[in-house]
Amino acid sequence: xxxxxxxxxxxxxxxxxxxxxxxxxxxxxxxxxxxxxxxxxxxxxxxxxxxxxxxxxxxxxxxxxxxxxxxxxxxxxxxxxxxxxxxxxxxxxxxxxxxxxxxxxxxxxxxxxxxxxxxxxxxxxxxxxxxxxxxxxxxxxxxxxxxxxxxxxxxxxxxxxxxxxxxxxxxxxxxxxxxxxxxxxxxx
Numbered sequence: 001x002x003x004x005x006x007x008x009x010x011x012x013x014x015x016x017x018x019x020x021x022x023x024x025x026x027x028x029x030x031x032x033x034x035x036x037x038x039x040x041x042x043x044x045x046x047x048x049x050x051x052x053x054x055x056x057x058x059x060x061x062x063x064x065x066x067x068x069x070x071x072x073x074x075x076x077x078x079x080x081x082x083x084x085x086x087x088x089x090x091x092x093x094x095x096x097x098x099x100x101x102x103x104x105x106x107x108x109x110x111x112x113x114x115x116x117x118x119x120x121x122x123x124x125x126x127x128x129x130x131x132x133x134x135x136x137x138x139x140x141x142x143x144x145x146x147x148x149x150x151x152x153x154x155x156x157x158x159x160x161x162x163x164x165x166x167x168x169x170x171x172x173x174x175x176x177x178x179x180x181x182x183x184x185x186x187x188x
Contacts, residue, residue: 005175012043021046024053034181038085038167041174052166059163063156067098072119073160075108076126083168084187085176091185109187121147126157134158 010016013035014026021043025035042049060070071094078086091109094100100108107114114120125144128136136144144154170176178186 006173009041009044009174011037011040011174013040017043017046019046021049024049034179036089036181037176037179038089038171038174041176042166042170048166048170052163052170055159055163055166059156059159063159064150064153065156068094068100068104069119069122070160071098071100072104072108072114072122073126073157074164075105076123077130077161077164078168079108079111080127080130081164081168081172083164083171085171085178085182086164086167087187088178088182088185092182095185118147122149125149125154126160129157130161 012018012021012025014022014029016022017025017040024046025039025043028039029035039049042052063070065073071090074090075087075094078090087109091105094105094108095102101116103115104119106112108123114123121143125136125140128140141154145151
């Protein structure tokens with residue numbers, strides 16, 4: 001599959017972004033110490049940046065998953081969608097912030113079976129949700145529920161897919177360059 005990026009997207013910062021996006025990018029710089037390239041591309045349509053940030057925050061705060069499970073979900077979605085930017089960013093977050101075990105992170109990055117059965121059921125369910133557009137197999141649903149997850153958490157996976165759809169698709173359209181902060185985690 002080829003990628004035909006949009007040729008006229010501006011990589012904005014807090015000084016050049018239109019509308020409310022400037023304030024959102026300024027908040028990102030204060031919080032993160034830099035404006036991620038993905039955010040700068042999303043700022044071309046402020047509602048996209050705001051939608052992404054609102055969904056991201058809601059997923060992190062309300063979906064009922066641990067930080068390790070959150071990264072399992074985000075990396076599973078981004079791998080299926082082939083988003084190299086998000087694979088790099090979430091690999092860094094997984095290792096440095098969420099403390100995802102190295103063997104789990106390696107399996108997520110490689111698309112392999114996870115060594116933790118509960119996380120593997122979560123990853124398989126998430127991948128099936130993306131690959132089958134919200135229609136996972138009965139086996140994947142049963143494994144997800146049998147692993148101890150709930151129907152409410154299945155909706156949390158839907159929220160994560162919505163969040164990653166914003167980021168993965170914008171990154172494809174913009175051919176977003178991986179930021180130096182994530183460069184060590186770039187997929188070859």
